[in-house]
Amino acid sequence: MSMLRGIDTAASGMIALQRKQDALTNNLANAETPGYKQDASPLRAFPELLLERIHDKQDNQFGQRPVIGSLTLGVYNQETLPLFNQGSLVSTNQPFDVAINDQQLAPIMQDNKLIKPSAFFAVQSGDGGFHLTRNGQFSVNALGQLTTSNGELVLGRNGAPIMDPELTLGDVLIRENGEIIVHPDDAGRARTVGSLGMVLVNNPNQLVKEGNGLFQLEGANLGMIAQTIPQGVTMHHKMLEQSNVDLPQTISEMMMNIRQYEANQKVLQAYDKTLEQLNSIGRV
Known part of the structure; x- marks a missing residue:
């Protein structure tokens, strides 16, 4: 399950970054358009999940299951904001x-x-x-x-x-x-x-x-x-x-966005190789 969560997290990052790149590209294309207002494209994390150990022999002193910690399953780009x-x-x-x-x-x-x-x-x-x-x-x-x-x-x-x-x-x-x-x-x-x-x-x-x-x-x-x-x-x-697009900042964000996208892509490739090895072991 942890491996599938990692795939979901990396995939959500790639989708969100693609949408953000679209907004940045549109800003760049309208840098010379009079009165244009650039779009911000914030990324947000999915609601955190609280992990607990449910098969412990006994609960803690407060009658609650021991808490492992929280888990976030990726990010999303909900909207663009002028x-x-x-x-x-x-x-x-x-x-x-x-x-x-x-x-x-x-x-x-x-x-x-x-x-x-x-x-x-x-x-x-x-x-x-x-x-x-x-x-x-x-x-x-x-x-x-x-x-x-x-x-x-x-x-x-x-x-x-x-x-x-x-x-x-x-x-x-x-x-x-x-x-x-x-x-x-x-x-x-x-x-x-x-x-x-x-x-x-x-x-x-x-x-x-x-x-x-x-x-x-x-x-x-x-x-x-x-x-x-x-x-x-x-x-x-x-x-x-003039448009309020900051050209140097927009270009810098686009380059950073591409590097982050490639990083998520490499994570998916690593998971893909691991799953391929598991399948080969299962066949043996």
Whole structure:
């Protein structure tokens, strides 16, 4: 039985490490994606088993069986968790690029834990779904609608898509409070065409990653869009937030992961040889 436990332990380690490697590879592939939030992939041990001697002639002085110790039957990778720390802001000089800076948001207490809120742009997918994103690499389509790089419609504070025919001209100013002004250098024609919708999520750990830089929050609706920019949050025009992937650390973790995987593989090979020898002895 102890040998089979060893096989199970090594096999569980290989499966968990494979899933962690997938998460690290995805982080590496998105290192240049604006607003991308890297995934952490923690490994957890299976619940420990308490071993006792059950065939002793007598129990100990407390009427209990003598305890041998605890046994853990391997590890598992239950989930990947996005990390929402702020990425670096870089200048792009593109007319519709916007970056969120929410570093000054104060942590709040939830379930006896300090959790830092995060701010997101509000967008609408093609099927009408309500989503959140940190990727402020926006553009304008032929209808004058402000869109994400993947075509989702960017929502304003009123919950409606931001659109104006003159947005196609690209002569805009986006203020720190999210107001979008067309023709900012023409005093006679300058006007506000809308304000970027922003959603403040008190506990970003509740968000579900959906791909393409989008997040979903259970029960989220248009009523969550803030009517004013929360204190501690600013928007920066003609800038983008880079991904928060730490390249050196990610590459280092991938190499360590591979070595750990190979170590578990060698354990399985050793057990396989031992079982093969046992079978050969049994045949003799």
